[in-house]
Amino acid sequence: MNDELTTDPSKPSQRMRAGSLSLTLTPWIVAAFLLLVLPFVFTNNSAITIMNQMWITVIFALAYNMLLGQGGMLSFGHAVYAGVGGFACMHIMNMSDFFAMFPLPVLPLFGGLFGMGLALIVGSFSTRSAGTVFAMISLGVGELIAACSVIIVAFFGGEEGISGDRTYAMPFFGNEFLQPIDVYYLTSFWVLLSAALMYLWSRTPVGRMANAVRDNPERAQFLGYSSRWVRFYSFVASGFFAGVAGGLFGINYEILTEENLNTASSGVILLVTFLGGVGFFFGPIIGAIVFTLLQTVLSLQTELWAFYVGALFLATVMFFPGGLAGILMMHVPAIKLGKAGGLVRPYIKTLVPALIGILGLAALVEMTFHVRHAATGDNEMTLFWTTFDSHAILPWIIAIGVTVVGLGLARATLPAMKEAWSEANSVGGKL
Amino acid sequence: MELILVNVIDGLVTGLLLFMLSAGLTLIFSMMGVLNFAHASFYMLGAYFAYQISLALGFWMGLLVAPLIVGVIGAGVERYGLRRVHQYGHVPELIFTFGLALLIEEMVQFVWGKNTMPYSVPEVLNFTAFSIGANSIPAYKIFMIFTSVAIFIGLLFVLNKTRVGMIIQAALSYPRTVEALGHNVPLIFMGVFGVGTALAGVAGVIAGPVLGTFPGMAFVLGSIVFVTIVIGGLGSLWGALVASLMIGWITTFAKSYNVQMSDILNAVGISTPENLGNSVFRDLWTVTSPQIADILPYILMVLILIFRPAGLFGKRES
DSSP states (O other): OOTTTTOOTTSHHHHSOTTOOOOOHHHHHHHHHHHHHHHHHSOSHHHHHHHHHHHHHHHHHHHHHHHHHHHOOOOSOTHHHHHHHHHHHHHHHHOHHHHTTSBGGGHHHHHHHHHHHHHHHHHHHHTTSOHHHHHHHHHHHHHHHHHHTTTOHHHHOTTTOEEOOGGGSBOBTTBOOOSHHHHHHHHHHHHHHHHHHHHHHHHSHHHHHHHHHHHOHHHHHHTTOOHHHHHHHHHHHHHHHHHHHHHHHHHHHSEEOGGGTSHHHHHHHHHHHHHHOSSSTTHHHHHHHHHHHHHHHHHHHOTTHHHHHHHHHHHHHHHOTTHHHHHHHHTHHHHHTTOTHHHHHHHHHHHHHHHHHHHHHHHHHHHHHHHHHSOTTOOEEEETTEEEETTSHHHHHHHHHHHHHHHHHHHHHHHHHHHHHHHHTSSSSOO | OHHHHHHHHHHHHHHHHHHHHHHHHHHHHHHHSOOOTTHHHHHHHHHHHHHHHHHHHOHHHHHHHHHHHHHHHHHHHIIIIIHHHHTTOHHHHHHHHHHHHHHHHHHHHHHHOSSOBOOOOOGGGOSEEEEETTEEEEHHHHHHHHHHHHHHHHHHHHHHHSHHHHHHHHHHHOHHHHHHTTOOHHHHHHHHHHHHHHHHHHHHHHHHHHHOBOTTHHHHHHHHHHHHHHHHOTTOHHHHHHHHHHHHHHHHHHHHSOOBHHHHHHHHTOOOOSOGGGOTTHHHHHOBHHHHGGGHHHHHHHHHHHHOTTOSSOOOOO
16 A cells, blocks of 8 residues: 555645544543543532443443444444443452452453453344344344343343442552542543544544445445455444443442343433434534433423433434534534634524524423323422413413414524525635 | 144234234335334324224224324325435434334323323123133134234235236336336325334224233334344235244244243253252253243344345345
8 A cells, every 4th residue: 555645644634544543632631631620520429420421321322333323333232232241240240259359440341341242243143234134133132132131130130130349349559439439530531541442443444444334335345345344343343342331330330230231221322322423433422421411401300301302313313414513513614714703693593592492392392291191280380490380371372472483583584594504604705 | 722723813813913013114114225113103103092082982983093193194204204314314214213213102101191091992892702612712803813814915905906006016126217107206105104104003003902002012012023024024025924923923832831941951861950049051941931932033033134134035135
């Protein structure tokens, strides 16, 4: 390969060529700094638990995106690999002699190895084709293993799951990981390491070939690469990192149950990844952070949070298939042209009324739900910090009014926003 | 002997029910190349609509109207949802239907709550049709069998003997050519999607009283339906029929005969280890066939995929 002739590293467009293992350091240093500082900003234990949950989801979503975004394989049963990795870690925790031989931060490695082992077995027959067939096999295998959890009690612990105690490991520089903050730094270390490794993986020839096979398997075959084996390698690597996420879950919660394996959790990780955006490496990271926040905040506020998240997901698939990362990266050309400032006013004009309209719609949904499902005689409900009678007519009028006005305004200002958008993305002055 | 007969009938009911779902799914798949993940959700909608209608107008109106509503909703989903997502490719389509399945489940919980609805067999059919030994066969099961068979024959007739069926079959394989001949292919797609989901709705209407009408019913049956069409071969109607009946019978028989793994292993010549309680394989020894009845279809699917990746009746992939 004589790519010196064709690639000029000084040009940004050609800097990231295949096989280049250089890492732009700035984002990683910023990320490491943030990971270090965040617990000083959010000091209480519940915030730290949420952040732990977030980083675990980040690893899992990145691993999932190795399949979906980079390899073009849609899996409906990926929670299985995380779950099996986690269960293996719990069993290691319970083997007190073996567990005392190494410090706790090493444990997720075993989770990864077990996840990888399972992926080796399943991948040997499931990666033969991508697309629908792969999706169906992943669903079937996922259901199979999830159903096994009540049958193979020795490994999966039946309905009560497997629990353990992380503190029996060899002390790590005198630290026994008693406090959530200790676990936080352990998780942070692993999230940084896994993310960096996964990023580097996507830069290796096999990672780049995964993209080629995703886009055009036939052509990749003609170039002499077996698309099946390329898929297989991605699958196994993804299984490894999913297992790491599972192991970290085990360390954090010290219990794993059937819930970590079932189709619902596989669905959640698909949702997280797609919401964040499958087209960019950092998409799943945004997705994991946004989803965990949504989950925590919304589920405290309303019983219907899954409904809203489902609606958001569907809207993302229909209107923004690039996800949140896609929306963010859409603005890069405008920023490069120096015209992003012109977008701020139209955005405010359209998006603020749209947001108000959507909140009004949500209020209507909540009120309908309250009228239908609250106990008879319980007419009082609290919404947006106001308490009112859900059977009276006035709140309904207000909610409908707000919805109609908000969405109507958004609709009316939409053409102006579109115009501003095309203006911001065109070279030169006004036409 | 009596038990075998009873099981054959039970398995037939389950199999035909599965077939009603997998027939629509496989039609939609062979046409648009997308697996409708939300197919079982339409089945659930059928059951819930029929329950709601049966409260006011009785079971028979429910059987008539609910599938129509489901079909219209299905056609709407194709027209305003799937067609939009289609431009992004098959994987986003699959993800879309997956999200739809989630949303429909949440919506059903929103409207009807989480409890099982008291949707029951109509009075007219609530009697024993005949008895085999000590086992009585309810008339409703016979009704289910006849409805499904009638729908299957009707489907075959329409697909093979009518002009509309011919156009649909042509549009399955050569959509461009059919379009060039002046047929409205997007309309055909929408129609097939509507009919497919309406079939799922019918299945929901007649299965709701027997299997229970609750928000989880879609996910209980949904993955089995996918397994069915994978085993039968994606896109093959006959394969779907054979696989549905096979799965129906396998699960029914596994549930009613208590075969123990230890018996099988002993018969093969492996003796039960002394201290079973501590063995790692203790669960393998104590497994019984009713326990694994529900996962047998998945095992079957994995085996089929390993040894015959295209499925029983599927064509070799190009």
